[in-house]
Amino acid sequence: MTSTAVNSSGEAPVIESPRRRRAILWAVCIALMAVVASVSGLNVAQPHLATTFEASQGQVLWIINIYTLTLAALLLPLGAAGDRLGRKPVLLAGLVLFGIANIAATLAPTMEVMLAARLASGIGAALIMPVTLSVITSSFPDQERSRAIGMWTAVAGGGGILGMYLSALLVDVASWRWLFALPIVLTLASLLIGARAVPNSREATPGRFDALGALASIIAAVGFTFSLHEAPSLGWGNPVVVAPMVAAVIATAAFVVWELRTPFPLLDIRYFGTRGLSSGTTLLLVLFGVQGGVSLVLYPFFQVVLGWSGLLATLGLMPMALLMMVASGLAPRLAARIGARWAMVTGLSIATAGLTLMAGLVSADGGYLSVLPGLIAMGLGAGLAMTPSTEAITSSLPRAKQGVASALNDLTRELGAALGIALLGGMLVAGYQNAINGRLHGVPEELAVTAAEGIANAVAVSAEAGEHAPQILTAAQESFIAGWQQAMWIGVAVMALLVIFVVIRGPRRVDRPSTELLPEK
Numbered sequence: 001m002t003s004t005a006v007n008s009s010g011e012a013p014v015i016e017s018p019r020r021r022r023a024i025l026w027a028v029c030i031a032l033m034a035v036v037a038s039v040s041g042l043n044v045a046q047p048h049l050a051t052t053f054e055a056s057q058g059q060v061l062w063i064i065n066i067y068t069l070t071l072a073a074l075l076l077p078l079g080a081a082g083d084r085l086g087r088k089p090v091l092l093a094g095l096v097l098f099g100i101a102n103i104a105a106t107l108a109p110t111m112e113v114m115l116a117a118r119l120a121s122g123i124g125a126a127l128i129m130p131v132t133l134s135v136i137t138s139s140f141p142d143q144e145r146s147r148a149i150g151m152w153t154a155v156a157g158g159g160g161i162l163g164m165y166l167s168a169l170l171v172d173v174a175s176w177r178w179l180f181a182l183p184i185v186l187t188l189a190s191l192l193i194g195a196r197a198v199p200n201s202r203e204a205t206p207g208r209f210d211a212l213g214a215l216a217s218i219i220a221a222v223g224f225t226f227s228l229h230e231a232p233s234l235g236w237g238n239p240v241v242v243a244p245m246v247a248a249v250i251a252t253a254a255f256v257v258w259e260l261r262t263p264f265p266l267l268d269i270r271y272f273g274t275r276g277l278s279s280g281t282t283l284l285l286v287l288f289g290v291q292g293g294v295s296l297v298l299y300p301f302f303q304v305v306l307g308w309s310g311l312l313a314t315l316g317l318m319p320m321a322l323l324m325m326v327a328s329g330l331a332p333r334l335a336a337r338i339g340a341r342w343a344m345v346t347g348l349s350i351a352t353a354g355l356t357l358m359a360g361l362v363s364a365d366g367g368y369l370s371v372l373p374g375l376i377a378m379g380l381g382a383g384l385a386m387t388p389s390t391e392a393i394t395s396s397l398p399r400a401k402q403g404v405a406s407a408l409n410d411l412t413r414e415l416g417a418a419l420g421i422a423l424l425g426g427m428l429v430a431g432y433q434n435a436i437n438g439r440l441h442g443v444p445e446e447l448a449v450t451a452a453e454g455i456a457n458a459v460a461v462s463a464e465a466g467e468h469a470p471q472i473l474t475a476a477q478e479s480f481i482a483g484w485q486q487a488m489w490i491g492v493a494v495m496a497l498l499v500i501f502v503v504i505r506g507p508r509r510v511d512r513p514s515t516e517l518l519p520e521k
Contacts, residue, residue, distance in 0.1 A: 023197035024139055025148055027190050028132035029155045031095060034186035035125040036156060037163025039068055045176035053111040063114055065229055070122025072414045073221045077214035079130030079407025080266055087131050088200035094127025099187040106180040133406035137394045138201050146332035150387040154328035161321035168311040207264030214266055216255035221411065223248025228418035267404050276392035276507040281412045283344060283389045286498045287382055288416030290491045293424025297484050304455050305364050305477055316368060320379035327383025340388040341506030345499060347385025352495040354378035359488035364477045392507045424487045431483030439475035443468045455480045
């Protein structure tokens with residue numbers, strides 16, 4: 001039987017057996033892969049969902065987005081629940097719910113059943129995701145924690161793209177219902193390993209659960225996530241976007257005021273005064289925002305400008321994903337040599353250089369090779385920056401709040417990606433429309449109006465444009481590149497400011513407040 005021991009600093013008990021620690025790492029990383037792969041896996045099956053359930057585009061988007069929305073909304077409260085109730089039972093309950101929900105989605109006969117299954121999947125994912133990281137921070141000794149977090153970060157960063165590739169492959173060779181096979185298999189594997197290996201640690205947390213803070217955080221997360229997802233298609237002035245955004249701002253203000261006043265807060269806002277938490281959350285918010293915007297831009301470039309299939313387009317993102325995963329594993333060594341702050345700065349600088357390459361080199365004639373150097377640098381830099389940022393966040397909160405720290409890390413990534421897609425996507429659309437207006441002289445008005453809506457519309461209308469087809473296609477490609485460059489240069493400017501911020505505000509050292517864990521069961 002394996003035991004735990006208190007480390008030399010008198011902090012939390014850690015797992016003595018290296019073999020069991022490896023099993024713990026496998027269990028939580030497999031669980032995380034299942035959750036992350038499900039975030040965007042259904043994107044490739046939108047036409048199939050619409051046909052199967054006779055659903056509108058709006059209904060299809062709800063099938064996809066309700067998972068992300070539920071996950072983001074429940075991360076903080078369920079992360080705190082894991083600290084109080086015990087990390088192992090919360091993880092196992094989340095895996096069981098997640099697995100059953102994915103089986104239900106596989107067999108769903110109607111759209112209503114599919115929506116309910118996706119909602120349940122989001123709840124299960126919110127139980128799983130924060131616990132995976134808090135199990136690592138509470139089980140691994142200091143000298144191994146960075147490497148374990150590096151592995152977790154690699155899966156969190158690259159797992160989504162790998163999941164999208166496998167999803168696209170399954171849709172092409174089988175059926176969209178097979179998309180749920182991957183998360184089901186991963187969930188079962190994590191259950192089998194985790195039931196035996198993961199320790200049942202929980203925190204001796206005083207006071208009642210902060211229900212009011214949890215409610216405010218849910219309203220804020222739902223409002224921001226929903227508004228940011230809908231803004232690119234509906235516009236920032238649409239009431240459907242404005243109303244939840246206003247509710248989210250009010251809920252955030254109420255959350256901050258309440259957390260500063262209540263004796264037992266869900267998340268003590270004062271911790272944001274620490275260098276690690278402020279710099280770590282800001283870095284992940286911006287970096288995932290830029291990555292979300294880059295992915296949004298790359299897909300139409302690959303599929304519409306270069307004419308690639310969805311499967312090939314996802315494969316084109318693999319250099320970034322694979323390098324991100326490799327660099328996340330190497331980041332702890334770099335941080336040990338030069339410190340967490342300068343490891344974060346190094347990674348951000350490389351990622352900013354990659355974004356600069358994408359902005360400056362991209363062209364329709366250059367094809368994939370014009371964006372490959374930027375993809376490589378982005379993946380390498382992001383991987384080096386994310387691991388020390390994640391550890392800076394978890395190290396800034398006490399042991400009793402590791403579930404909350406993990407949830408905050410995850411929520412920052414989710415909101416950052418949504419924000420980047422909304423803002424950089426808006427920049428791309430605005431740049432495209434401004435650029436194409438002067439390139440369609442002589443084209444009939446009805447064709448020009450359609451072509452100005454977007455590059456996919458331009459390609460579609462060119463099939464019926466006769467002699468004007470070459471002009472429309474050339475104008476659309478040139479305008480898309482112009483919009484791309486406008487969006488990417490904005491991203492470069494934001495990343496440069498982030499580098500300066502981390503230089504000034506980055507963590508000097510790792511401080512981990514000590515709190516006793518309750519005995520392992």
